[in-house]
Amino acid sequence: VEDTDSSSIISRFQEYLRINTAHPGPNYNEAADFIASQAKSLSLDFQILEFVKGKPLVLLKWAGKNPALPSVLLNSHTDVVPAEPHKWDHPPFQAHIDPSSGHIYARGSQDMKCVGLQYLEAIRKLQASGFRPLRTVYLSFVPDEEIGGNDGVGKFANSEIFKNMNVAIILDEGLASPADNYRVFYAERCPWWLVIKATGAPGHGAKLYDNTAMENLLKSIESVRRFRAVQFDMVKAGLKAEGEVISVNMVFLKAGTPSPTGFVMNLQPSEAQAGFDIRVPPTADVASLERRIGEEWAPATRNMTFEFKQRASTYDKFGKPILTAFDGSNPWWALLEDAIKNASGKLGKPEIFPASTDARYFRELGLPAIGFSPMANTPILLHDHNEFLSKNEYLRGIDIYESIIKAYASYAEPVKDEASRAEL
Ligand code: MET
Ligand SMILES: [Zn+2]
Numbered sequence: 001v002e003d004t005d006s007s008s009i010i011s012r013f014q015e016y017l018r019i020n021t022a023h024p025g026p027n028y029n030e031a032a033d034f035i036a037s038q039a040k041s042l043s044l045d046f047q048i049l050e051f052v053k054g055k056p057l058v059l060l061k062w063a064g065k066n067p068a069l070p071s072v073l074l075n076s077h078t079d080v081v082p083a084e085p086h087k088w089d090h091p092p093f094q095a096h097i098d099p100s101s102g103h104i105y106a107r108g109s110q111d112m113k114c115v116g117l118q119y120l121e122a123i124r125k126l127q128a129s130g131f132r133p134l135r136t137v138y139l140s141f142v143p144d145e146e147i148g149g150n151d152g153v154g155k156f157a158n159s160e161i162f163k164n165m166n167v168a169i170i171l172d173e174g175l176a177s178p179a180d181n182y183r184v185f186y187a188e189r190c191p192w193w194l195v196i197k198a199t200g201a202p203g204h205g206a207k208l209y210d211n212t213a214m215e216n217l218l219k220s221i222e223s224v225r226r227f228r229a230v231q232f233d234m235v236k237a238g239l240k241a242e243g244e245v246i247s248v249n250m251v252f253l254k255a256g257t258p259s260p261t262g263f264v265m266n267l268q269p270s271e272a273q274a275g276f277d278i279r280v281p282p283t284a285d286v287a288s289l290e291r292r293i294g295e296e297w298a299p300a301t302r303n304m305t306f307e308f309k310q311r312a313s314t315y316d317k318f319g320k321p322i323l324t325a326f327d328g329s330n331p332w333w334a335l336l337e338d339a340i341k342n343a344s345g346k347l348g349k350p351e352i353f354p355a356s357t358d359a360r361y362f363r364e365l366g367l368p369a370i371g372f373s374p375m376a377n378t379p380i381l382l383h384d385h386n387e388f389l390s391k392n393e394y395l396r397g398i399d400i401y402e403s404i405i406k407a408y409a410s411y412a413e414p415v416k417d418e419a420s421r422a423e424l
């Protein structure tokens, strides 16, 4: 437990980064074993939960002196997106440290193995200082965030185990910030993964006729692009932040009749599909977007159909938009701000996370969840080539979490709804 010198801290981070948990086929068991070994070294209770076979979720518990108080949950995902090794300057699972800059190169260095291990290192330091939590602190290391979270946090958040944890506040991932202030998120855009399909009569490649599958699909794509441009223009004009508009990007096109040399060139195909990654702010007019999809992007009048591969709700189970309050009604927000300030960190304005995270599953239950990854002075490289985090930023982030966890775990006031919850 005394192992809090910088070089051991960095070695542990490298060890975690070297476990290849990229999709498809993440090595979840090795990651779970590693986290379990960390839990043991910190004398934290842990269990490995398998809501779905082969997808372990590791749950750690740092018991508080007053177990009756609602708990704090520190969440992180163990999986990472794939990397193309030949396009990286250093292999993505080697965790190479550049000796002059101190950059640690690895897939997951920003998203989000850093955060998962920083939580643990902060606890190691707090233990070394003799600190004991008043509230129970849980840590969840979950699988499958990058492929939607249904088999990971989705199962966990809706489990009896989670209910019994009596969680009051969840911390989850944020984004790096190139400036010297940290970013913080009170909400996120909800993923809608849309596939539209067009059909039409096949025909000779030389014939001009109406209602081909390709023409029907292209009309939709044109309509999607006009909508995309309008949304993007609001961002470009500075009227809206990235997380405040609806983004839509075409991510695949599928059509044509394969031939041994490529595609048949003189046949207009009878089917064509396109896929779109749409991200919807919780504040968006969902009914109008749905109408647009049905009437303009995939209208039955053009022989089109559509299907959602993923369609996250923008509302919580009480029918309210999934936003975490950052005003006086949420004491955890002020605690976080103060804790970061006390550790000499600077915080930017609360934002809507432009992509999606596991936090939405907790917010859907009506629980407050804050997105935060302590990476300042760092380019945003999640899902990019040469993802890195510098040694110093990583170490600094541990101090920030030390301050936050201490503040959260010491917070004695009952928070809103606690009294009524206790009576239930
Ligand atoms: C759609 S689930 C979220 C996966 C990933 N974090 C993303 O935003 O793309
Ligand atoms: Zn992530």
Ligand SMILES: [Zn+2]
Pocket: 081, 111, 146, 382, 383
């Ligand atoms: Zn990611």
